[in-house]
């Protein structure tokens with residue numbers, strides 16, 4: 090295989106570009122060639138003479154061209170006041186890491202034949218379940234064959250994110266992490282992580298699959314005792330995994346020891362057929378994750394050796410003596426890592442629709458705003474306020490997850506030395522941040538889709554796919570409302586500790602200085618300390634109120650907990666909003682480049698203050714106890730107005746910094762150069778149905794002969810028109 094960097098540097102040389110593409114595409118993709126040729130003929134015959142036909146494989150991206158949209162994009166880029174590449178380095182950690190990432194990505198795009206933006210991307214060339222699955226396998230194979238890809242794309246984009254774009258994602262993410270934490274060397278293998286059952290997902294204690302120990306043969310018997318015990322959802326389990334890490338109840342004699350992890354072979358390594366007693370398959374079309382065979386799995390008394398229970402922490406001896414794990418939460422170490430990955434994915438997956446929507450809004454003209462020329466829609470306050478807010482959110486998520494990753498690394502290195510001291514805090518922080526980051530990203534991505542108007546509803550905009558994928562993040566690795574509750578339990582313990590004058594984690598020290606007073610009238614809301622105090626006040630007040638409520642009324646703790654669940658979730662959100670803001674401010678303060686720092690300070694101000702006055706649940710938290718006055722809210726809105734003005738010229742730069750290629754966005758209207766309409770029409774003409782029908786003379790024959798013609802014959806169609 091060609092070294093990634095050499096291919097990437099070839100493609101960087103413009104003179105080589107078209108040659109390489111012609112070679113790769115014509116040698117390997119007859120279908121595409123036909124589609125493009127046909128599309129070209131259409132351009133030349135059907136379009137007004139003012140519109141030039143698209144030359145075969147030589148689009149605007151290879152031959153200089155200009156149109157009003159591209160000019161608008163150039164003009165927008167000329168207004169950016171900071172060094173975009175420097176911000177890219179902040180995102181990826183360093184300039185070298187950013188360059189390295191780009192090289193690998195370009196090489197990958199070349200191998201996937203996705204480098205020419207004039208050609209309809211693979212994901213839109215057909216939607217059959219099998220085709221999607223094969224695309225996912227192809228991408229996963231490429232990923233597994235190239236070590237260099239692994240770290241780059243785990244959280245990168247929905248198309249490149251191994252987790253949701255390939256059946257092989259789970260074996261690397263969940264399975265790998267869990268086996269490393271629980272198993273020993275001998276047990277490490279590739280497979281899927283089979284926890285969720287038809288009857289239970291959230292309540293792991295409720296799982297019904299059994300693993301019964303047979304001391305006579307030194308084996309476990311895996312069994313699905315009822316329909317609700319069927320494993321349902323695990324990625325890659327349908328047809329792609331040879332093994333499954335199955336969460337099942339350990340039964341020894343009469344004793345049920347609860348849920349443990351077992352490594353079970355589900356397919357033969359010789360002919361890939363399911364092993365005797367295993368029934369598995371695909372669960373069908375979902376909102377996203379089209380390329381992944383999320384599957385079902387049931388066992389009919391399948392035997393595995395005793396050694397295949399993961400025994401790094403929990404043990405079962407040959408004579409049936411059970412030694413429990415020192416800490417039950419250790420079992421979910423793999424999920425904790427998964428939550429960090431999911432939240433990081435949310436940052437990149439949100440930055441994609443923000444990039445698409447910002448680019449399209451920069452070149453899409455609609456309305457006159459009192460002038461004589463139509464204005465780009467980004468100039469409307471509602472439009473740019475939405476997009477800048479979502480842009481700020483993508484950075485806030487990114488920075489908070491960088492901080493969370495550090496906590497997670499410290500925790501895992503302590504774990505190696507059997508030091509569990511950071512486990513409760515890590516579990517708390519990963520649960521709460523996973524919930525808030527994915528919740529914010531999913532709703533912001535959907536708002537980006539809506540901000541495109543009609544085209545946002547078309548898959549060719551690139552956003553529906555992302556929305557489908559990003560929406561899953563609120564459910565996977567722990568459903569968000571359940572995650573909030575787990576974090577709330579830790580927070581309630583912290584409030585209790587503060588009230589009893591015991592120590593709490595430093596990140597919760599703000600609870601100790603809560604005074605319950607009003608915000609000073611002379612507060613400067615652009616001061617970062619003042620912003621933090623706002624957020625600290627809100628979180629502390631809501632948390633103390635929850636603690637009071639839980640302690641004061643009668644009822645069982647469980648009933649009271651359920652009674653105040655809405656307040657607990659709101660208070661927990663408030664705490665994690667503070668976490669996000671602290672991370673944002675900390676990372677901005679560390680930025681070296683003055684121009685980037687200036688713009689990012691405006692963005693963090695916008696992020697901090699928008700939550701205060703323009704979020705329904707959020708705003709209430711700041712005002713209902715009289716902490717902020719009406720005058721202060723008006724003052725904050727003024728600052729936001731000013732930030733919008735300052736940041737509008739930077740909007741394209743703030744999204745360019747994520748450095749998404751056209752191939753990774755797969756959006757006709759999110760083209761980097763602004764050439765949106767020509768790309769959109771080019772792709773539309775290449776849609777398989779249009780290519781086929783044109784070949785048949787412009788009539789969709791089956792539909793016409795079977796349905797339209799008979800209706801015409803009895804005069805129905807005519808009478809309804």
Ligand SMILES: Cc1cc2nc3c(=O)[nH]c(=O)nc-3n(C[C@H](O)[C@H](O)[C@H](O)COP(=O)(O)OP(=O)(O)OC[C@H]3O[C@@H](n4cnc5c(N)ncnc54)[C@H](O)[C@@H]3O)c2cc1C
Nearest residue numbers: 282283284285289290291322323324561564565566568570
């Ligand atoms: C794309 C995708 C990929 C997946 N991949 C895998 C995989 O690889 N392996 C695997 O094992 N599973 C996988 N899953 C399953 C996933 O982990 C579960 O769907 C998830 O844990 C939620 O469980 P559930 O579906 O049973 O929802 P439920 O628990 O039934 O939740 C339904 C609703 O009830 C609420 N609820 C439930 N319990 C409580 C409570 N205690 N308090 C308050 N509210 C509650 C929830 O908030 C939610 O609104 C995947 C799911 C998806 C969508």
